[in-house]
Amino acid sequence: MHNAEHFVPARYFAQLIDYLEAHGTPCRDALSAAQIRSLNDLQAKLTRGQIDTLLTEVARLTGRGDLGFELGRQIKLNSHDVVGYGLMSCATIDQALHFAARYYRLMMPLFTLRYQRRERVAEVLFQPVTAMASGTVSFYLEMLAVSAHMQLMALSQGRMGPYDIHMAMPEPEHVQRYRGLLPARLHFHEDGVPTVRIVMPTDLLDQPLPMHDQRAFRQAEARCKQMIQECRAPGEYRSWIEMMLREAHDCQPTLDEMARQLNVSARTLDRYLEQEGASYRELATRTRNERAKRLLGCGKYAVSEIAYQLGYSDVANFSRSFKRLNGVPPSAYRRCAAPEALRS
Structure with missing residues (x-):
């Protein structure tokens, strides 16, 4: 942040x-x-x-060179303190992934965890929130991928079916070790921002978990909510919102969605932002516009692709919004920005 x-x-x-x-x-x-x-x-x-x-x-x-992989193997559910006990008490994998996404800051503040369930598949995405050295990034990506697999297997007591883990990093020299992570299928990609993306069929998400304990879950969640509030420094709500807006892909998160991640009401989050001299509408508009100008300036994407990446429903809405804020439509801005990008 x-x-x-x-x-x-x-x-x-x-x-x-x-x-x-x-x-x-x-x-x-x-x-x-x-x-x-x-x-x-x-x-x-x-x-x-x-x-x-x-x-x-x-x-x-x-x-x-496999220390990230090795640490991932060593991390257990109870390694995560109270968050781990909440995970162990969940009723389903789906509930566990929602819980992990809400309180991931308590586990690994250098990354965000986003969980999205669709009709047939679900996706778990780990993304860094700060710049890191390349060696450190690879270490974390390996640790996150392997520990996520080990903990899914522990929660389900080995009853996970086949699913896929995509890692945005070069294939490591010890890739043979990954072939032992069955039933996961590992894929390495060298392009894109450093992420770990887990994709699994939705039929794996609702099977009952053997360690489910509703009373223990409620107790763990209450403590996690308290800890999330305690770990936020003054001014950090604004910084966190800006970071989440910058990282959003193919969508524009709403105030309600952000508030749910923090386990507060939208009105409460709006009040926190007001105390920091900001409003959600202003932050969302400015951050989205900055992303639009950056994507147009790089020259790699069609205007329609940029509109989709920014969460607009269609290109016309994107063009109207961009012109209102910048005085020119996206295509004209791109023509002006391209020479400047070449000079720099």
């Missing part, structure tokens, strides 16, 4: 260090280089800088 620091729960990296030391790799120097005194505190958090240094040092010590 802009330049705000992201603090990540240290418990995940404690699992990686425990694994490496149990397999003969002392990690004291790596922890020291990252200025990490201890990973024993379950509530401890790490900065991005500490994590980058730690990952660089353990990769150097081990000579391994």
